[in-house]
Amino acid sequence: MNQQYRKNTDCVKGSQSIHFADKPYIISSGSVVGSKEAQGPLGNLFDMSDEDNLFGAKTWEEAESNMQKEACVLALGKAHVEAEAVRYLFGGDLLRQGIATSMGVEALQIPMFGLYGACSTSGEALALSAMAVAAGYGEQMLAVTSSHFGSAEKEFRFPLEYAGQRPLSAHWTVTGSGAFLVGIRKSHVRIEGVTVGKIVDYGLKDSQNMGACMAPAAMDTIIKSMEDFGRTPLDYDKIITGDLGYIGREILMDLTRKRGYDIQERHLDCGMLIFDRDSQDTHAGGSGCGCAAVTLSAYILPKLESGEWKRILFVPTGALMSTVSYNEGASVPGIAHGIILEHC
């Protein structure tokens, strides 16, 4: 039992959380989005957008890779940090074999860990980056995730040319990538702790209603985080889920209330913030691992930096499935990771 061990593990057995002794900072971030996101309510806040959503590429997959690279370059540039000075990169996306990430970050030549946590991946990447910095494994890490409407429709649903009708419970995959430089250099936002999610499966099988599939996981992680840190929703200015959307949010409110937590007043959802429900025809809201990432970078972090919000719980949510798994009749379990961010 060494000193490091005692220092970091101030949570009891059964805890899923880490309360960092030395809190890593989010030094900088970059956000890159497509045209629909640029026309949405947060449109003016993003660093970069592209009108034809191709970012100079010929395929949706390459476009997504280019977004990831640009988001990383933006985050590095804002902090005046060279790629060589980043110890490790933690990244992922929604595509099979995480190809958007592999091809996207290749040019940066940073030693890398590929991740998959569906739309929760931005939480997973931030958690691991923070854990690596707090452990002293390097002065700075890069966390990056992305999604692209075109590549995601092709991956999970139908070719865009098919113009399939979408049920009202379906989400609109966000075209976007967010990158975060996490490190020991002081900024005005630090990562106080993380709550790592379990897979939560209520047996739902409707891949076109991901909000319902993910809400139980969001509930589980939010309540576990409150318990692990001995807090109530009142200890947070906001509790912000990734992409539950309108349907998932209602279910989350019900589920948390039944467990004795009322988060209604504090809750926001990135999937609801990023598109205009009335004018943008995005049904249940935005989704994809780009959704929570770009909303964090462009909308949430500035409010923490200015001190408008003092402390938030950021909870990206993911629906675990593939075309093979749901065609074979498997359920769609969810996972959610909690990241506690505070103004400093």
Place this chain on the structure above:
Amino acid sequence: MNQQYRKNTDCVKGSQSIHFADKPYIISSGSVVGSKEAQGPLGNLFDMSDEDNLFGAKTWEEAESNMQKEACVLALGKAHVEAEAVRYLFGGDLLRQGIATSMGVEALQIPMFGLYGACSTSGEALALSAMAVAAGYGEQMLAVTSSHFGSAEKEFRFPLEYAGQRPLSAHWTVTGSGAFLVGIRKSHVRIEGVTVGKIVDYGLKDSQNMGACMAPAAMDTIIKSMEDFGRTPLDYDKIITGDLGYIGREILMDLTRKRGYDIQERHLDCGMLIFDRDSQDTHAGGSGCGCAAVTLSAYILPKLESGEWKRILFVPTGALMSTVSYNEGASVPGIAHGIILEHC
């Protein structure tokens, strides 16, 4: 700059490695394989095998999930550790959206990080587990990976019923899953350090010659590890790559020799060890994230435990691609992670 930071980062800038101050142990492991692996040269060493490769399931994907669960249960059982006592699980597989892992480890209800590093994933999972333990984030972590011949052929090539002819450079995906309990409880094998790989791309595009695609990444990680730790191949009893196979090994020998390192005498490859070249019709050798994992569990760890080998460099190798990426003409870059294991 806190004590943790100074303590863990004894590598200079540009280093990709971590030399653990407090070295985590591999407390126990479990290996589960299919019938072909059970008939191979290492057949008697595996913990469990199944004659019809279905492990009680109706689909290859579910079979792979069942293997992962069994491998975890075996590792936990050998150490008399309950799943609840494991802080975090790091796991992955080759299937789109890592579905074998999500469905496989769900029942264990351990907070989890999903990973994707192609066939290098067992190295990635071991590296992150060791990093989490050494940082004091928990007393024990579980690292698990798998691959399945049936699900991998379906994912990457053709339906098995199609009986497509395979080129001689092709690998045979190993049906197998290996799980490792990494923690602070003393055993006879500890993880001295890790070298995290970069994506290395020599522009090769032949997904049916993965050995050639991965060999440059293996070379890069092996030499970087030697440089970071100030060592030569003579400091290791063995340098064991994941699944380069017969073709990849020859390329690795050439590439390392050109860089001034001769590893010929010390080199082994899990993909060459697991099948009999003459009688099992497996062409270039075994592959898949199960290949390195089950070989480590069943063949390598016992030699380290007994002290027959004092120190080895274990280097799982991955080819980063998807059916979409190679159909769109993208190259197949490689990645490899180095894990230094020593007898104690």
